[in-house]
Amino acid sequence: MVQELTHPLSAETRSELDAFWMPFTANRQFKTKPRLMVSAKDMHFTTEDGRQVLDGTAGLWCVNAGHCRPKIIEAVTKQVATLDFAPTFQMGHPGPFQLAERLADMLPGDLDHVFFTNSGSEAVESALKIAIAYHRVCGQGTRQRLIGRERGYHGVNFGGISVGGISTVRKFFGGLLNGVDHLPHTHDLEHNAFSKGQPTWGSHLADDLEQIVALHDASNIAAVIVEPVAGSTGVLLPPAGYLQRLREICDKYGILLIFDEVITGFGRLGSSFAAEHFGVIPDIITVAKGITNGTIPMGAVFVRKQIYDAFMHGPDNAIELFHGYTYSGHPVACAAAMATLDIYEEEGLFHRANDLASYWEDAVHSLRGLPHVIDTRNLGIIAGIELEPIPGQPSARAFDCFVRAYEQGLLIRTTGDIIALSPPLILEKHHIDQMFSMLADILRETA
Numbered sequence: 001m002v003q004e005l006t007h008p009l010s011a012e013t014r015s016e017l018d019a020f021w022m023p024f025t026a027n028r029q030f031k032t033k034p035r036l037m038v039s040a041k042d043m044h045f046t047t048e049d050g051r052q053v054l055d056g057t058a059g060l061w062c063v064n065a066g067h068c069r070p071k072i073i074e075a076v077t078k079q080v081a082t083l084d085f086a087p088t089f090q091m092g093h094p095g096p097f098q099l100a101e102r103l104a105d106m107l108p109g110d111l112d113h114v115f116f117t118n119s120g121s122e123a124v125e126s127a128l129k130i131a132i133a134y135h136r137v138c139g140q141g142t143r144q145r146l147i148g149r150e151r152g153y154h155g156v157n158f159g160g161i162s163v164g165g166i167s168t169v170r171k172f173f174g175g176l177l178n179g180v181d182h183l184p185h186t187h188d189l190e191h192n193a194f195s196k197g198q199p200t201w202g203s204h205l206a207d208d209l210e211q212i213v214a215l216h217d218a219s220n221i222a223a224v225i226v227e228p229v230a231g232s233t234g235v236l237l238p239p240a241g242y243l244q245r246l247r248e249i250c251d252k253y254g255i256l257l258i259f260d261e262v263i264t265g266f267g268r269l270g271s272s273f274a275a276e277h278f279g280v281i282p283d284i285i286t287v288a289k290g291i292t293n294g295t296i297p298m299g300a301v302f303v304r305k306q307i308y309d310a311f312m313h314g315p316d317n318a319i320e321l322f323h324g325y326t327y328s329g330h331p332v333a334c335a336a337a338m339a340t341l342d343i344y345e346e347e348g349l350f351h352r353a354n355d356l357a358s359y360w361e362d363a364v365h366s367l368r369g370l371p372h373v374i375d376t377r378n379l380g381i382i383a384g385i386e387l388e389p390i391p392g393q394p395s396a397r398a399f400d401c402f403v404r405a406y407e408q409g410l411l412i413r414t415t416g417d418i419i420a421l422s423p424p425l426i427l428e429k430h431h432i433d434q435m436f437s438m439l440a441d442i443l444r445e446t447a
């Protein structure tokens with residue numbers, strides 16, 4: 001007999017909340033007053049107590065096409081009943097080949113090969129390993145150093161937290177990877193507060209890469225990894241010209257440039273990928289989240305042709321890259337991704353962010369001047385609203401807004417004292433109106 005999830009949770013079953021060690025959560029606080037979603041459709045979640053909550057964050061930056069789309073449900077259901085699993089180590093099945101070909105057609109420049117993973121963290125880990133191994137197979141095995149950026153977020157595995165730059169994500173976990181440097185982050189309220197789109201100040205910060213090269217010598221540096229728009233740290237927008245400058249310096253010294261597009265990929269900025277939006281083509285792109293609309297876990301690494309080709313040497317029977325996951329190219333994830341891409345195409349969702357961008361921008365900046373707001377910033381369908389912290393209680397004010405918003409029917413995401421918004425791309429103007437009028441009220445109410 002199939003055991004059903006208890007729904008709704010009764011007073012007795014609340015003690016059953018104890019066993020799940022929740023990720024990135026204040027477990028004890030949550031378990032005394034849980035916030036539980038039990039279903040979702042399009043732009044809304046339904047809570048355990050039957051309330052509708054408008055999704056201001058596409059789940060966790062992933063449900064770009066909205067919740068419970070019938071096409072994806074059908075594709076997943078059919079696939080799981082037809083071929084639930086097949087290995088991709090020395091074996092194959094059609095899903096990942098078809099999906100990779102389709103993704104390669106969408107990718108900018110000569111990025112045309114795809115390595116599948118199950119998450120953004122694994123995509124980052126794979127990208128870093130591929131970058132180091134690439135230099136080695138090219139006869140430049142001394143190129144091992146990795147360069148990340150302050151405030152960067154690249155998932156939670158050891159490579160990702162080493163190149164990442166968020167202290168809380170790093171500080172508990174020991175020595176991390178050797179040979180990592182960090183560029184400065186680009187956020188400075190003195191110069192770029194209340195930016196509409198890309199800030200004009202800050203492109204010079206890319207020049208710090210020259211100093212890192214001068215210190216270590218290019219012959220020791222494998223790759224630079226950045227999020228084109230830093231999401232998890234609270235929406236930091238790249239200054240105009242900054243990513244171009246990074247590309248130029250990487251080209252000058254033969255350093256690979258990796259864009260971590262786990263958040264920006266699949267339409268968030270009004271084009272398929274941020275690389276296209278900014279007109280800067282990296283050597284490697286990492287994605288996850290929106291690739292399957294969040295329905296089934298999946299991540300991927302996109303590499304340029306020259307990177308893939310560099311590995312295709314030696315005897316035909318030699319495994320070219322000793323790396324992979326049991327579930328790389330899982331059949332059900334591939335089916336979910338194919339159906340997701342269909343929806344993105346059929347509904348023009350990669351361009352939807354462009355269509356709504358100026359309405360969104362006006363709504364975001366309408367919060368300027370409200371209590372506690374020290375910055376509002378936007379790009380595509382992303383926004384960051386930075387609040388003045390309560391002295392001695394960092395993050396408390398934004399967290400209070402988060403709880404109030406949930407109770408009033410809006411899901412937002414907070415990081416430190418920054419509210420981040422990234423709703424599903426199917427949203428309509430009336431959702432934007434609702435979101436920002438609720439937020440304005442919440443900001444007025446909060447202490």
Ligand SMILES: Cc1ncc(COP(=O)(O)O)c(C=O)c1O
Pocket residue numbers: 118119120121122124153154155156227231232260261262263288289
């Ligand atoms: C830029 C970036 N990279 C990597 C990750 C990690 O992805 P996952 O949580 O799927 O491992 C995230 C997650 O938010 C992300 O925003």
